Amino acid sequence: xxxxxxxxxxxxxxxxxxxxxxxxxxxxxxxxxxxxxxxxxxxxxxxxxxxxxxxxxxxxxxxxxxxxxxxxxxxxxxxxxxxxxxxxxxxxxxxxxxxxxxxxxxxxxxxxxxxxxxxxxxxxxxxxxxxxxxxxxxxxxxxxxxxxxxxxxxxxxxxxxxxxxxxxxxxxxxxxxxxxxxxxxxxxxxxxxxxxxxxxxxxxxxxxxxxxxxxxxxxxxxxxxxxxxxxxxxxxxxxxxxxxxxxxxxxxxxxxxxxxxxxxxxxxxxxxxxxxxxxxxxxxxxxxxxxxxxxxxxxxxxxxxxxxxxxxxxxxxxxxxxxxxxxxxxxxxxxxxxxxxxxxxxxxxxxxxxxxx
Numbered sequence: 001x002x003x004x005x006x007x008x009x010x011x012x013x014x015x016x017x018x019x020x021x022x023x024x025x026x027x028x029x030x031x032x033x034x035x036x037x038x039x040x041x042x043x044x045x046x047x048x049x050x051x052x053x054x055x056x057x058x059x060x061x062x063x064x065x066x067x068x069x070x071x072x073x074x075x076x077x078x079x080x081x082x083x084x085x086x087x088x089x090x091x092x093x094x095x096x097x098x099x100x101x102x103x104x105x106x107x108x109x110x111x112x113x114x115x116x117x118x119x120x121x122x123x124x125x126x127x128x129x130x131x132x133x134x135x136x137x138x139x140x141x142x143x144x145x146x147x148x149x150x151x152x153x154x155x156x157x158x159x160x161x162x163x164x165x166x167x168x169x170x171x172x173x174x175x176x177x178x179x180x181x182x183x184x185x186x187x188x189x190x191x192x193x194x195x196x197x198x199x200x201x202x203x204x205x206x207x208x209x210x211x212x213x214x215x216x217x218x219x220x221x222x223x224x225x226x227x228x229x230x231x232x233x234x235x236x237x238x239x240x241x242x243x244x245x246x247x248x249x250x251x252x253x254x255x256x257x258x259x260x261x262x263x264x265x266x267x268x269x270x271x272x273x274x275x276x277x278x279x280x281x282x283x284x285x286x287x288x289x290x291x292x293x294x295x296x297x298x299x300x301x302x303x304x305x306x307x308x309x310x311x312x313x314x315x316x317x318x319x320x321x322x323x324x325x326x327x328x329x330x331x332x333x334x335x336x337x338x339x340x341x342x343x344x345x346x347x348x349x350x351x352x353x354x355x356x357x
Contacts, residue, residue, distance in 0.1 A: 002217045004224040006136065008156060008231040015136050015160040015224055017217045019209070022048075022166065025055035025097070028122050028159035034093030036061040037085055039108035041068035044100040047169040048126055052099055061097070062088050066107055070256035073103050073143050075151065078111050085115060092116045095158075101127035101174070102134030102261060106149070109140030113155035123157045126166040128178025129262050132185065132219035135160045137227040137237075143256060147314075148248040154232060162220065164213050177262025179204065179297040180243075184269060185219040187290055188239045189226070191335030193218040194293065201296045239337045242329040243268030246352065249314035253306060263300040267355055270294060275351035276330040279343060286334050308352040312345065 002017045016028075029036060038052065042065050049063075064081050066072075085094065098108030098121055105123050112121035123135035141152020167175065179197075186194025193215065197204065203211040223240065230237035247268030251259060259267070273290045276282035315326045326348070327341045 002220075004217075004221050005228070006156070006224045007228045008138070010138075010156055010231070013157060013159050015162060015220050017131075017162045017164070017213065017220055019163060019165045019213065021161050022051050022124060022163040023055045025052065025122070025124055025161050026057070026059050028161055029059065029095055029097070030120060030158065032093070033095050033120075034091055035089055036095050036097055037088075037090060038063050038097045038099050039066060039081065039111060040064075040099040040104060041066055041101075043068065044104065044126055048099070048166055051166070052124065056097075066100075066104060068100075068103060070103060070143070070251065070261065073107060073256070075142055078107060078114075078142065081111055082115050085111075090115065092119060094119050096121040097124060098122070098135070098157075099124045099126065100130070101125065102130040105130050105135045106140055106152070107142060109138070109155050109157065110142060110152055113140055113153040118155070121155065121157045123160045125160070125162060127170060127174055128167055128216070129174075129181050129260075130178075131162045131164070131167075131216055132178065133181045133223065133240075135162070136220065136223045137240075138231065143252075145252075147252055148256075156231075162216065164209070164216055167207065167212065174260065175207070176205075176297050177260040177266075180262040180266040180269070180294065182215050182219045183290075183293050183297065184240075184242050184265060185222045186293075187269065187331050187334060188242050188329075188337040189222050189335060190218055193222070194289075194334050198289070198293050198296070205297070238327070238339050239329055242331065242337050243272055245315060245326065245328055246271040246311065246355070249311045250306070252314055253310055259301060266294050266298070266300050267303070271351045271355035272328065272330055274354045275328060275343065275347060276332070278350065279330070279340070279347055281330045281332050281338075281340065283333070286331065289334060290331060303356045306356060308349055308356055311352050312349050315348070 096112040125131045125135040138156035141149040243265040247264035277287040
């Protein structure tokens, strides 16, 4: 039963990785609680709701469905959900149980952060991307038309319950999108994980339990360590944004409907690898290894019709931009990354063009 602790100034909680753990999710809810609000989407509930209901046997709870979809990850659905919580008797003793993918954990966490000025949240992520990234670390939020996750709050959960068995019903495209996040974990901080992914892609793609559980545990361990060292992204935690600056621009440029988040991050990692190599941060050999690993777990949807100049123009709206200067997370070797600023726009544009080709 791998369990990894996140320790921040605001408290300590565990990210549990165990098959079948959904059956015991009630154990992670606070004892002195009011009504439990399960925040999910209709498709997640259709595939996994029965399993969660078994885990909540004897616990009074209400189900609230969010619309789902990155393009509907906005403030309006949260207002509607909050109104519904009040109508159903929600108060300051209530608890949110976010049950779904990264959109649900982002929105459910933000709902908990702002309802009655803050109530507890427990995450039970059901997609690979949410299990290794979105559910851990307390980042919550929604999108604006101008950019991704530009409205939100840090709100750490009480616990993160990760049951790899929920991935059995995950569509292939969603599964691969999550694998890109695990590749990212290897690139920035875990060379052993990266090599395992490079050498064992058949087992990983076949969803063999031993391989899947191993890579989830490694990625979760990495993220809990980074978040514990830097909760508010003032230093080390910024490395988790490898691929995000370019990827978020791609998502915004295409209206959040063409690419899954993990696919956009994969594109962003391609661009970052090219930029790191061309600006002298990364060796050609390591750049090739990163690009090869991304191809193993591809493909991402076609990139036709997207102009490099339009993506470059969007970079300034990313959260990593400080006082007009774009900060890029760049790999410097397999297992290590750093934040770089002052990169010439022409190099960034060339990297985008190459990644689009």
